Amino acid sequence: MSEQNEFVRSVADKKYEFGFTTDVQTEIIEKGLNEEVIRIISAKKGEPDWLLQFRLDAYRYWLTQAEPKWGHLRMPEIDYQAISYYADPTAKKDGPKSADDIDPELMKTFDKLGIPLEERLALSGMAVDAVMDSVSVKTTFKEKLSEKGIIFCSISEAVREYPDLVRKYLGSVVPPKDNYFAALNSAVFSDGSFVYIPKNTRCPMELSTYFRINARNTGQFERTLIVCDEGSYVSYLEGCTAPMRDENQLHAAIVEIVVMDNAEVKYSTVQNWYPGDAEGKGGVLNLVTKRGDLRGVNSKLSWTQVETGSAITWKYPSCVLRGDNSQAEFYSVAVTNNYQQADTGTKMIHIGRNTRSTIISKGISAGKSENSYRGLVRVAPTADGARNYSSCDSLLLGSECGAHTFPYMDVRNNTATIEHEATTSKINEDQLMYCNQRGISTEEAVGLIVNGYAKDVINKLPMEFAVEAQKLLSVSLEGTVG
Amino acid sequence: MKSERQYIELYNEASSLIKQKSCPVMNSVRDAAFAVFEEKGFPSRKVERYKYTDVDAAFAPNYGISLGALELKPSKYIFSFKDSPIDLTPYYNKVADGSDALTALNTALAHEGLLIYVPKNERPSDPIKIDHFLRGTSATMMNRRVLIILEQGAEAIVIMNDRRISPAITEVEENGQQSHPDDTSSLTGREGVGRFLTTQVIEVVTKDNSHLDLYEIEETTPLCSRFSNVYIREGRDCSVKHNSITLYNGQTRNLCDVYLEGENSEVTLNGCAIGSGSQRIDNNTLIDHKAPNCQSNELYKYVVDDSSVGAFAGKILVEKGAQKTASQETNANLCASSQARMFTQPMLEIYADDVKCNHGSTVGVMDESALFYMRQRGIPEDDARTLLKNAFMGQVIDQISLEALRQLLYVKVEKRFRGELDKCEDCQLCK
Numbered sequence: 052m053s054e055q056n057e058f059v060r061s062v063a064d065k066k067y068e069f070g071f072t073t074d075v076q077t078e079i080i081e082k083g084l085n086e087e088v089i090r091i092i093s094a095k096k097g098e099p100d101w102l103l104q105f106r107l108d109a110y111r112y113w114l115t116q117a118e119p120k121w122g123h124l125r126m127p128e129i130d131y132q133a134i135s136y137y138a139d140p141t142a143k144k145d146g147p148k149s150a151d152d153i154d155p156e157l158m159k160t161f162d163k164l165g166i167p168l169e170e171r172l173a174l175s176g177m178a179v180d181a182v183m184d185s186v187s188v189k190t191t192f193k194e195k196l197s198e199k200g201i202i203f204c205s206i207s208e209a210v211r212e213y214p215d216l217v218r219k220y221l222g223s224v225v226p227p228k229d230n231y232f233a234a235l236n237s238a239v240f241s242d243g244s245f246v247y248i249p250k251n252t253r254c255p256m257e258l259s260t261y262f263r264i265n266a267r268n269t270g271q272f273e274r275t276l277i278v279c280d281e282g283s284y285v286s287y288l289e290g291c292t293a294p295m296r297d298e299n300q301l302h303a304a305i306v307e308i309v310v311m312d313n314a315e316v317k318y319s320t321v322q323n324w325y326p327g328d329a330e331g332k333g334g335v336l337n338l339v340t341k342r343g344d345l346r347g348v349n350s351k352l353s354w355t356q357v358e359t360g361s362a363i364t365w366k367y368p369s370c371v372l373r374g375d376n377s378q379a380e381f382y383s384v385a386v387t388n389n390y391q392q393a394d395t396g397t398k399m400i401h402i403g404r405n406t407r408s409t410i411i412s413k414g415i416s417a418g419k420s421e422n423s424y425r426g427l428v429r430v431a432p433t434a435d436g437a438r439n440y441s442s443c444d445s446l447l448l449g450s451e452c453g454a455h456t457f458p459y460m461d462v463r464n465n466t467a468t469i470e471h472e473a474t475t476s477k478i479n480e481d482q483l484m485y486c487n488q489r490g491i492s493t494e495e496a497v498g499l500i501v502n503g504y505a506k507d508v509i510n511k512l513p514m515e516f517a518v519e520a521q522k523l524l525s526v527s528l529e530g531t532v533g
Numbered sequence: 534m535k536s537e538r539q540y541i542e543l544y545n546e547a548s549s550l551i552k553q554k555s556c557p558v559m560n561s562v563r564d565a566a567f568a569v570f571e572e573k574g575f576p577s578r579k580v581e582r583y584k585y586t587d588v589d590a591a592f593a594p595n596y597g598i599s600l601g602a603l604e605l606k607p608s609k610y611i612f613s614f615k616d617s618p619i620d621l622t623p624y625y626n627k628v629a630d631g632s633d634a635l636t637a638l639n640t641a642l643a644h645e646g647l648l649i650y651v652p653k654n655e656r657p658s659d660p661i662k663i664d665h666f667l668r669g670t671s672a673t674m675m676n677r678r679v680l681i682i683l684e685q686g687a688e689a690i691v692i693m694n695d696r697r698i699s700p701a702i703t704e705v706e707e708n709g710q711q712s713h714p715d716d717t718s719s720l721t722g723r724e725g726v727g728r729f730l731t732t733q734v735i736e737v738v739t740k741d742n743s744h745l746d747l748y749e750i751e752e753t754t755p756l757c758s759r760f761s762n763v764y765i766r767e768g769r770d771c772s773v774k775h776n777s778i779t780l781y782n783g784q785t786r787n788l789c790d791v792y793l794e795g796e797n798s799e800v801t802l803n804g805c806a807i808g809s810g811s812q813r814i815d816n817n818t819l820i821d822h823k824a825p826n827c828q829s830n831e832l833y834k835y836v837v838d839d840s841s842v843g844a845f846a847g848k849i850l851v852e853k854g855a856q857k858t859a860s861q862e863t864n865a866n867l868c869a870s871s872q873a874r875m876f877t878q879p880m881l882e883i884y885a886d887d888v889k890c891n892h893g894s895t896v897g898v899m900d901e902s903a904l905f906y907m908r909q910r911g912i913p914e915d916d917a918r919t920l921l922k923n924a925f926m927g928q929v930i931d932q933i934s935l936e937a938l939r940q941l942l943y944v945k946v947e948k949r950f951r952g953e954l955d956k957c958e959d960c961q962l963c964k
Contacts, residue, residue, distance in 0.1 A: 121581075123882075430896075432871065432872075445881070445883070447883065447888070448886065449886055450853070450854075450856070450885060450886045450887070451853070452884075452886070453882070453883060453884045454881070454883045455880070455881055455882040456879075456880060456892070457878070457880045458879060458880070458894070459876070459878050460875070460876065460877040460878065460894060460896060461874070461876050462866075462868060462874065462875045462876075462896040463874045464868070465868040465869060465870055465871045465873060465898055466871075466898055467868070467896065467897075467898070468895075468897045468898060469894075469896040469897070470893075470894075470895045470897075471877075471879070471894040471895070472891070472892070472893040472894070473879070473881060473891065473892050473893070474889075474891045474892075475881050475883050475888065475889075475890040475891075476888065476889050477886045477887055477888070
C-alpha cells in the first residue's frame with residue numbers, strides 16, 4: 052500500500068506525466084481546411100482516387116452540417132480553420148523508410164512513454180503500432196504476425212498494400228455521413244491501425260496502438276479498422292497521451308470493428324490525453340466515433356475503456372448486434388477531475404435474435420468536473436429474445452462536481468428483457484470510518500474504495516493495462532480529498 | 534407541417550372574445566404568453582422533452598375552441614378565478630414554466646380558471662373531486678387551467694377525473710348509423726365528431742408544512758388527445774403525492790415538474806399507464822431538488838398492448854447545495870404484444886455530493902413459468918395473463934392512500950385489462 056502511495060505521490064507532483072514535447076522536425080501543412088488540403092493529405096499518402104473521392108464526399112457533407120450541441124458539455128468554440136490537419140514527424144527525407152531511418156528522438160519519445168518499439172523487448176508480448184500526430188512511426192512484430200496471415204499495419208500502408216480489403220470495409224460500420232465528427236474524420240483522417248485476422252486464427256499476442264499528439268496547433272484524426280473473420284479472436288489495446296498545452300487540441304477519431312461468425316474481438320482503451328491544467332485551461336477535446344458491427348452469428352465484442360484524460364470526452368463506443376446469438380459488452384470507468392467534462396456511454400442496437408448485451412459503467416467525478424453517462428439500448432422488432440443488463444454507478448467526490456445519467460431505452464419487441472439500474476452517491480461514510488479506525492488515512496481509504504469500486508471494469512482489462520489503469524485512477528484523484 | 538399557423542390565426546381572431554369572457558389576472562399575461570407561443574411554435578421531436586410525442590400532428594386537426602363556462606357547485610374551497618378570495622397575480626403563470634410552448638398556448642387561450650384554495654391550517658373534510666366531461670358534436674379544443682394553493686399547515690385531497698361521455702352516440706343514431714363512437718372508421722366523412730383536444734396546466738403551490746394528495750385519472754376515448762402540464766412548487770416540510778392514472782385514452786402527454794424549494798419536503802410521483810389499440814402515453818417528469826434534506830420517490834408502471842406506444846422520461850435534478858437528498862426512481866414496463874413499443878429514459882443530473890439517488894428501469898415480458906403454473910391449475914390463459922398484468926399494476930395502485938379510491942381503481946384496472954372499461958357506461962351499443 053505505502054509503496055503504491057509513494058508512486059501516487061511522486062506522479063501527482065508532476066501532475067501530468069506525459070506532458071513533455073518532443074523536439075523533432077515535423078512537417079506540418081498549412082492551417083485550415085478546404086478541398087485543397089484534403090487533396091494534399093491524400094497525395095502525401097499516395098492514395099488511390101476512390102479514397103480521395105471518399106474524403107471529398109465526406110468533406111462536402113460536413114460542410115452542410117452544424118456542430119452538434121446536445122451533449123451535456125460546455126464546448127469551447129472550435130475554429131476548424133485554425134487547425135493543421137496533417138503533421139508528419141517522420142518526414143525528414145524522401146525515399147523508403149526502414150526501422151533505422153526513424154529519428155532517434157522519436158524512438159526516445161516512445162521509450163519515455165514506456166512503449167516498446169524495439170523487438171528486443173519482445174518479452175512484453177505485445178505488437179505495437181505507434182502513431183505520432185498524423186503518421187504511424189513504426190509497427191512491431193509485423194513479420195511474425197504475417198506468418199499467421201494476420202495483417203497489422205498502419206491504415207495508410209493498408210491502403211497501399213491491401214486496397215481491396217480496405218475498400219470493402221472502410222466506412223461500412225461508421226459511414227462518412229454518420230455524424231458531424233465522423234464526416235470530418237472521413238475527410239481528413241490521417242493514420243491509425245488496420246487489423247485483419249483471417250479465418251479461424253487466434254491472434255497470438257495483444258495488438259496495440261499507441262497514439263501521441265506532439266505538434267502544436269494540430270488535430271489528430273486517426274482511423275482504426277479491425278476486421279475479425281470467422282472463428283477468430285483478437286485482443287486490441289489503445290493508449291494515448293499528449294503534451295501539456297494551453298490551447299485545446301482536437302482529436303476526432305473513428306474506430307470501426309467488423310466481427311464475423313463465431314469471432315471475438317476485445318477492444319480496450321486507456322485514454323490519458325492531456326486533461327488541461329487545474330484551472331481548466333487547455334487539454335484535448337476527445338470527440339470519437341467508435342462502433343462495432345457484429346455481423347456474424349455467435350460473434351462477440353467487448354469494449355473496455357478507462358477514461359481519465361481529455362478536457363472533454365464525448366464518445367459512445369457502440370455495438371450493432373446483427374448476427375443471431377451475438378454478444379456485446381461495455382465496461383467503462385470514467386474519471387473526471389478539475390474542469391474535465393465527460394459525456395460517454397454506449398449504444399447497443401439489438402437486431403439479431405437472442406442477442407445479449409451487458410453495460411457496466413462507473414463514473415467518478417471530483418473537483419469541478421462534470422461526468423455523464425448516456426446510453427441507448429434499442430431492441431428492433433426482429434430481435435426476439437434479446438437481453439440487456441445495464442448498470443451505471445456514479446461516485447461523487449466533492450460538492451462542486453456533477454454526475455449525471457441519461458439512459459435511453461427503446462424496446463419494440465415483446466420477448467426482450469431490458470434492465471437498467473443506476474445509483475449516484477458519495478463514498479460511504481461507514482466504509483471511510485472503518486478504514487480510519489484501522490489506521491488508514493482518509494486519502495488512502497478513498498483510493499482503496501475507488502479502486503474497489505472500479506474493480507468490475509479494471510478486471511476486464513488485459514494484465515499490463517490493468518496495472519496502468521489502477522495507477523492512473525489513483526493519480527487522477529490525487530488531491531480530491533480534504 | 535406547421536400547425537401553429539391555425540392557432541395563431543385563431544388567437545388573432547378570438548382573443549378579444551376570450552379576453553371579454555375572462556378575468557383581469559388571466560388577461561394580464563395573455564398577450565405575453567401568446568408572444569412566447571408565436572415565437573416558439575410547437576416543440577418538434579428534436580426538443581429533448583418532446584422526443585416521444587408528435588405535438589404538431591396532434592394539433593393539426595381543425596379544432597373549435599370551447600368557451601363554455603365552468604359549472605361549479607358552491608364550495609368553501611373551490612372557486613372560479615373570477616371569484617377568487619385572494620389575489621392570484623403572484624401565482625398565476627408564475628408557478629408554471631412560461632417558456633414551455635404548450636403552457637404558453639394554454640395561457641393564451643384559457644378563458645377560465647379553477648382555483649382550489651385551502652386557507653391556513655384548514656383541512657377539507659372530504660376529498661375535492663373535479664370531473665371533466667368531454668361533450669360536443671364537433672371537434673373541440675379545451676384549455677383548462679387549474680391553480681391549487683395550500684396555505685401553511687393546510688391539507689387537501691384533490692381528485693381530477695377526465696371522464697368519457699358519449700354524446701356522439703346521439704349524433705350517430707340521428708344519422709341512422711349503428712356504430713360505436715370509439716370506432717373511428719365509422720366517422721369517415723364526418724371528421725371531428727367526438728374528437729377532443731385538451732390542454733391543461735395545473736399549478737400547485739404548497740406553502741410550509743402543507744400536504745397535498747393529488748389524483749389525475751384519465752378514462753376518455755381513443756379520439757381524445759390530452760396535453761397536460763403540471764407544475765408543483767413545495768415549501769418547507771411539505772409533502773405532495775401526485776398520482777397519474779391513465780386508464781383509457783387516445784393520445785396522452787403528461788408533463789409533471791416538481792420543484793422542492795424548501796427543506797425537509799417530500800414528493801411522491803405515482804404513475805399507472807395502460808395502453809392498447811393505437812393509444813399513445815407519454816409521461817415526462819422532472820423533480821428538481823433545490824433545497825437540502827428533501828426526499829423524492831417516483832414509481833411509474835406501464836402495460837403496453839397491441840400497437841400502443843408508451844414513453845417515460847423522468848429526470849431527477851439535484852442542484853448545488855441540495856445535500857442529503859434521497860431520491861428513488863423506478864420505471865417498470867410490460868410489453869404485451871410484439872407491435873407495442875416502449876421508450877424509457879430515467880435520468881439523474883446531480884450537482885451535490887452528499888446524496889443518495891437511484892433509478893431503475895425495466896422492460897420485460899410476462900413470466901412464462903407463472904403463466905404455465907396457472908394454466909396447470911386450470912386457469913385459462915387469458916385469465917392468467919390478466920391476473921399477471923393486474924398484479925403488476927397492483928404495485929402502483931397499492932400506493933394510493935385514499936381507501937375508497939384505491940378499491941375503485943383495483944376494479945377499474947382489472948376491468949381495463951379484461952377490455953370492459955372501453956365499453957361506455959350508458960352506451961346502448963356496448964351492452
